[in-house]
Amino acid sequence: MDPEVAYRAASGRDPRFDGRFFLGVTTTGIYCRPSCPARKPLRRNAVFFPTAAAAVAAGFRACKRCRPDSLPGSRHWDASGDLAARAVRAIRDGVVDELGVAGLARRLAVSERHLHRVLVAEVGASPLQLNRTRRAHTARTLIEQTSLSLTDIAFAAGFGSVRQFNEVMLGEYGVPPSALRRPGAGAASGRAGALGPGDPASDAAPTVVLRLRHRAPYDAVAMRAFQRAHAVAGMDLIGDDGAFTTGVPAPHGTAVATVDWAAASADHLTVRIRPADIADLTGIVAKLRRWLDLDADPQLIAEVLGPDPIIGPLVAARPGLRVPGSLDGAVIAMLTVIGQAVSLKAAAVFAARLVAAFGTSVSDSGLHAFPTPQTVAGAGADALREIGLTGARAAALHALASALARGLELSPASDRAQARRELLALPGIGPWTADYIALRALGDPDAFAPGDLVLRKSLGARTEREASAIASAWSPWRGYAAMHLWTSSAYLP
Template sequence: MELDFEHCYRAVDSRDPRFDGCFYTAVRTTGIYCRPSCPAVTPKRENVTFYPSAAAAQRGGFRACRRCRPDAAPGSPEWDTRADTVGRAMRLIGDGVVDREGVAGLAGRLGYTERHLNRMLTAELGAGPLALARAQRAQTARILVETTGLGLAEIAFAAGFGSVRQFNDTMLEVYARSPSQMREKQTVGRGEAGVVNLRLAYRPPLHAESLLSFFAGRTLPGVDEVADGAYRRGLNLPHGGAVVSLRPGDRVVHATLRLDDVRDLAPAVARCRRLFDLDADPVAVDGVLGSDPALRGVVAEEPGVRVPRAVDGFEMAVRAVVGQQVSVAGARTTLGRMVRAAVGVGQATSVGEPTPIPQTDTTAPLAGFPAADVIAALPDAAFGMPAARRATIRALAEAVADGKLDLDPTADRTETVTRLTELPGIGPWTAGYVAMRAIGDPDVFLPTDLAARRGAEALGLPATAKTLSSYAERWRPWRSYALIRLWRAA
């Protein structure tokens, strides 16, 4: 990816945090790379090289700055929103696919040869999939070294390294310190097994109240909850379950992760960031929406409104189907009945099924949403809905369980929407809602949505589906964010 030197240098000279994660500044005289907002003295132009990824900077022989922690910067909004192969590859790498399945598994998921995928990623990011995964591995290891009392050998394998020697060599190369040297200055104790505390950076502003209120109105007992300014929920991860607590703060979201298996740290972090839309660029979004006189007031009053996303695409699709033509409260009741029935099935033979996760005495037990095969096997009485809608959920669950339908953010958006609408009982509204919240499409608009039309009317906008759809064209490519604004106005 070609970076404009003048634009990048101006961002560094002004220490603009909006560009953190979009590119990295490498200083040849020090051998260090930083995020654009690093508080250190601005380096001279002739000593600077800009890289599109931390992995590219490491590949160039630079180590991470200890002051600004460039590896902990928010992810690039470009890879968060792009629907092409490179964007999908970055989301898969972030979810740990290379560590679990290798480059061959990553290439197979994307439908390309390993060689061609390597060429595409190197052209865009200055590094191939192995280097990108290695950079993420080093960051995961640093978090575990600095925030847990795990033994260093345990951390090496939990972070995805093939050996302790590889772990030590990588940490020395990336951070210029060995794991034992990094541990010397830490005061962490052994602590509670599987518990990791960390801070998730984002680009301000973040309108936390809109996120928490949205989730609070849709919580399911045993799956998620909002209490005391934090959102907690269960997760199904590749190696086991987890419970996460996310509390928004100034420039960071404070996260506590209780993991069955610490190998799931990287995918858990990726899903938490996705859930709160933390890699978004709110200035760019609000710039487009705020240029519309109808939205200017609400954007100024509530800057940084994000799209509440999802950690489980199947869960979001089921929620969307159940929510068709019923109130939010009615949908919660129906979904709660399904979750209780699924837990009562007593099947706990594979990852992804709702096995209760032990918690402290002060918190309620939470688990991830039941897996697709569990929902498909439920008796009719567990659904509590019309036969046609019940058939839709069964068809959805069977398609996901059989691997015929991919609802992860790494899926091809166009193909997923097409396959969703081929299922009985799923129309454009349901497919669009899933594309927005589960797959992460930033440019979805639902003109037939009743709440959107009420919000539009409240803001003095056209309130019929056809005229509202036409008007919304001016909000591209951020119509998903405009939809959230309309819902809040309603």
């Protein structure tokens, strides 16, 4: 990574860059991860290394705050850093609640003991401790914003018992949960009384209304337009007031979530969530935040893109433009393949036919969930051609679904380089598709598709190499630059 690009990424303390490079401070002789909370050095005092081993070899010692080392000098140390970053992203997205620590370790292709050792060494906490803090943060949001009982909140946040809930909240915040309740907390409808994991949605799971906060500015108009353009009949619903309703995959069944755009404010979006099981709520909120890109820092991105003569005017015109993420990486990947080389309108028609043929009903919402990779793979290429796909595209969709069913992982916890290699090895999937999936499903903020015709035309580039050279100045936020170019041309891939 170019030193100037690396410095920009480190200035934002974005954990998505952990494992990609390490920051050395010449005045102190210490090296850190990009997300280290310590004060960032002046540019002239910062040097960068591709691995922690290289930093150690240059005479730097590990920071005691961000702990970029566990085995200083190990040839595997750069891989360990990437493992920690992927694990933290997976824990944030609720993998531990869904699969347990053992399941998280299997997903990351390491032993449970090794995962524990790496996380304790690098971030100072075990997987269970990180997940406990995540549950506590969710619980506090529910306490402050809803009228759910504390018993309901305990299960909604993923705690196994009320006693555990009380102990963790007291340890995290120094006060019992009841002391965190604010007068006039928002309403949450549903059955009163204690809720437990496994209760059916129709009888137990309430509809919870939450304010999901974000850093201002936030271009809600652009995000809303993107949702409308990509809506799939039968899977998504657009209300008369513009509210967008869709299904959110969760362990106990697909939840129904509605983004109430009419109630959006300068610092938050309002969402209504009806989970199949209250215990799924924490993971659902994490997916919604990723889908709506609520954790980005628009000021930091503008500092990099704003001075650029090409992107700068676009950033000024649309401050706070975000990159839509995904609720399910596998679904985004399959929709991307369906939409290759056709218009958005045609892609929506094909996707709607697929949902109608193979989707499953979502409770009593009237919506259907997109078919799973196993279902699409089992249907066969011939059945996929019947929805209108060409033979080549049906074969590509079937090959992708089969790979996903076999274990191809497309999520923020994925090894991005490995996922790209596996995608490009599939028939009918080229660099553009792999780059777009990296941007939306893998959550890579620096993903850029130099082969995209609209991007090349906007940049006046004749070749992919020229487009890549121009875009290099925008790292590590090339994904946001691409979104500005697409939006300015009224093209929504």
